[in-house]
Amino acid sequence: MDGCWLCFAMTSVAVRVPIIEPLRVQIPAGWFSMGSDAGQTSESPVHRVWVDSFAMGTTQVTVGEYALFLGDTGRMPPPYWDDPNFSHPEQPAVAVSWFDAVAYCAWLSAMTGSRYRLPTEAEWERAARGGAEGMSFPWGNDSRDSHPVYHSRWKTGPEPVGQSQPNAYGLFEMCENVHEWCSDWFGADYYAVSPDRNPQGPEEGQRKASRGGAWRHQIKISRCSARSSIPPEYKYSDYGFRVLCEVAR
Numbered sequence: 692m693d694g695c696w697l698c699f700a701m702t703s704v705a706v707r708v709p710i711i712e713p714l715r716v717q718i719p720a721g722w723f724s725m726g727s728d729a730g731q732t733s734e735s736p737v738h739r740v741w742v743d744s745f746a747m748g749t750t751q752v753t754v755g756e757y758a759l760f761l762g763d764t765g766r767m768p769p770p771y772w773d774d775p776n777f778s779h780p781e782q783p784a785v786a787v788s789w790f791d792a793v794a795y796c797a798w799l800s801a802m803t804g805s806r807y808r809l810p811t812e813a814e815w816e817r818a819a820r821g822g823a824e825g826m827s828f829p830w831g832n833d834s835r836d837s838h839p840v841y842h843s844r845w846k847t848g849p850e851p852v853g854q855s856q857p858n859a860y861g862l863f864e865m866c867e868n869v870h871e872w873c874s875d876w877f878g879a880d881y882y883a884v885s886p887d888r889n890p891q892g893p894e895e896g897q898r899k900a901s902r903g904g905a906w907r908h909q910i911k912i913s914r915c916s917a918r919s920s921i922p923p924e925y926k927y928s929d930y931g932f933r934v935l936c937e938v939a940r
Contacts, residue, residue, distance in 0.1 A: 710759065710802040713748045715936055716861045718818050720744040724825065725816055726882055727916035733879040734916045740813050741888045746936040747810065747818045750852035750863050751871065752795065755780030757787070760795050763802075771928050774848075781851035783869045783931040789899045789923035792872045792932040799934065806937040809874040812918065813890050814935060815902045819866060819915040821859030827914045829858035829865050835912045838867075845906035848928070866903050867912045869931035870919060873900040877920035898922055905929035 726737040758780070761768055769786040771777040777785050787795070789809075796807040810818070821829050828835070835841060844850065849868045857863050875892025877900040892900060898920035904913035907929040913919075921927070 710799070712799075712803050712805060712936075713752070713756065713934060714750070715746040715748050715934075717744060717746045717938065718742075718814075718860060719822075721817075723817050723820060725813055725885075725916070727827075727914065730914060730916055731918070733918050734882070736882055738882055738885060739887060740817075740885070740890060742813050742817045743889055743940065744938050745810070745814055746938055747814075747860070747862060748933040748935070749857070749861060751783035751869060751931045751933045752792075753780060753852055754778055754782050754784050757784035757795065760798050764794075764798060766791075766794070770926055776848035777928065779851060781853075783849050783852055783864075785849065785869055785928050785931050786926040787872075787931065788926050789872050791926075793874075795932075796934055807934045808937070809872055809932060810935040811889075811891055812873045812875050812900050812902065815871065815873055816915055818860060818862055819858065819902070821862070823859065827916075828912065829862075829915065830856070835910065838912060841912070845911055849906045849931070864903075866915060866917075868906060869903070869929050870901045870905045870927075871903045872930065872932040873902055875900040877918070901930065 720743050722739055722741050724737050725740045727734045728737055769791065771786050792809055796809060799807045819829055820826060826832055853863045855864050855867065858865055876896030877898045878893040878896060881893055901919045904911050
C-alpha cells in the first residue's frame, strides 16, 4: 500500500471531514434455529432464538475506514498496519483487539449520531444464515470446495472486501476472510441456558466470542453455526470485525 494514502487519510480527518456511514442492510426481527447438532459440542443444543431487528454492515471494516478512526483519535495502528499483505484500503482491518473494535464502534457512533456496536453471536448467526433455516453455509449445504476458486484464494492475507457472492441478505464474506469479533463473552455450554430472546452471552468470562472463517487456516470458510473465541486483548492477523447499527424500535 502507498504510504502517502495513509498520510492523506490521517491528515484529512484533522479538519473533521464528515464520516460516511458504512453500507448496511436491515435484518428483520424473527425467530431462527441457532446452533448445530452436527458441529462441535459448543454449537449444541440447537435452540430457537428471537432476535430483534438490526442493521448489519455489508462488509468487514476496512483498512481505509479504520485509518480515519486512527487519524481522528490518535490511537496507535495495529500490528501489520504497514505490511503490504494487509494494508490495501479495501482489505479488512486486522490485528485489532476486541477493545479496539469496541472503541471504533463508540467513535463511529459519536461521529455519525447512529448507535453502532459489535453484534452478539445470535445476531451474527441470524445475519449469516440469510433467513435460511438449517443450512450449513450462507449459500446452502454444498461443501466449502464448491465455493468459487476456493483452493487458490487467501494465500498471503485476506482479500479486499466485497469479493464473494453476498448471502440472501446482501452481506459479503460472512463466513470467510477474517474472524469477526462479537460482543459476547464466550461460554462453551451457554446454549443450554441461553434465553430465547436476544441472548447476550454469559455475564463474564475470559474469552470473547468470534465468528466466521479466516484466511490463515487450512479450513478457510466456516459453517454459519461454528463458534470460536480468544482473549479480548489478543491481536491476530486473521481477526477483524464488522459493525452492527441498532434500529429504532
